Amino acid sequence: MIVLENVHKAFGKEVAIHDVSLHIPEGAIYGIMGPSGAGKSTILRMMNLLEKPDSGHVIVGGRQLTTATTLQLNAARKSIGMIFQHFHLVANKTVYDNIAVALSLADVPKKEHATRVAEVLAYVGLEAHAKKYPAMLSGGQKQRVAIARALVTKPRVLLCDEPTSALDSNTTSGILQVLAQIHRDFGMTIVLVSHEVAVIKSMCTHVAILEQGAIYKTLDITPTGITASDNTAESFVRALQEDHV
Numbered sequence: 425m426i427v428l429e430n431v432h433k434a435f436g437k438e439v440a441i442h443d444v445s446l447h448i449p450e451g452a453i454y455g456i457m458g459p460s461g462a463g464k465s466t467i468l469r470m471m472n473l474l475e476k477p478d479s480g481h482v483i484v485g486g487r488q489l490t491t492a493t494t495l496q497l498n499a500a501r502k503s504i505g506m507i508f509q510h511f512h513l514v515a516n517k518t519v520y521d522n523i524a525v526a527l528s529l530a531d532v533p534k535k536e537h538a539t540r541v542a543e544v545l546a547y548v549g550l551e552a553h554a555k556k557y558p559a560m561l562s563g564g565q566k567q568r569v570a571i572a573r574a575l576v577t578k579p580r581v582l583l584c585d586e587p588t589s590a591l592d593s594n595t596t597s598g599i600l601q602v603l604a605q606i607h608r609d610f611g612m613t614i615v616l617v618s619h620e621v622a623v624i625k626s627m628c629t630h631v632a633i634l635e636q637g638a639i640y641k642t643l644d645i646t647p648t649g650i651t652a653s654d655n656t657a658e659s660f661v662r663a664l665q666e667d668h669v
């Protein structure tokens with residue numbers, strides 16, 4: 425479903441991603457974890473080419489993104505939603521307009537917007553908040569709006585960059601429940617970047633652990649909750665394995 429082939433990325437002299445290959449099966453909830461600066465966000469952002477690799481290939485749903493024209497890339501991106509740690513909502517637009525922008529970008533006719541926005545807002549439990557501005561919402565509500573915006577174009581893939589890192593633990597579990605529900609209802613492939621072992625273990629079917637821009641290890645996992653004892657790649661492996669031997 426999502427294939428990275430020998431992707432490489434440097435920022436100036438610093439190599440952020442070193443020859444990474446990864447295969448994410450259709451319908452997986454695939455975790456990406458590892459220490460700060462390991463390259464998690466960069467890898468995720470390559471999956472919709474927000475970050476273009478210097479070399480290697482990115483293939484999503486059979487579409488080769490790295491050699492795509494701008495038109496082809498825009499078409500491919502309609503099937504790839506993304507949410508972020510800090511939500512990335514537009515402050516001076518209402519909740520309705522924040523979501524409708526995604527429909528405009530995907531060339532969905534305006535006459536369909538009201539119904540489509542109402543549907544996704546109801547799905548995330550915010551139907552009463554369409555006319556509010558982001559500043560009037562809690563962190564969890566903002567992330568629900570961002571999820572609604574990502575869902576409104578009916579993507580096949582949802583990329584999640586630390587979606588709960590700015591939230592308290594109660595709100596985190598609400599957002600994780602929404603993501604799990606999306607996975608159940610739509611069979612979407614979800615890629616979830618997190619540095620929290622508990623989040624990865626409660627959500628993911630597979631995990632790749634990164635260290636210094638390379639894949640340290642990939643594991644298939646069955647989620648239950650434990651925590652890592654320190655912030656090294658090996659500690660994540662231990663934490664994940666301890667509970668599953």
Ligand SMILES: Nc1ncnc2c1ncn2[C@@H]1O[C@H](COP(=O)(O)OP(=O)(O)OP(=O)(O)O)[C@@H](O)[C@H]1O
Pocket residue numbers: 435438439440458459460461462463464465466467619
């Ligand atoms: N736009 C950029 N310009 C320069 N360097 C960058 C840029 N984006 C990322 N990097 C560097 O690439 C490396 C990987 O960064 P990345 O954000 O992918 O790591 P991460 O694992 O997501 O880290 P964190 O958990 O702290 O968010 C880091 O050394 C970072 O400083």
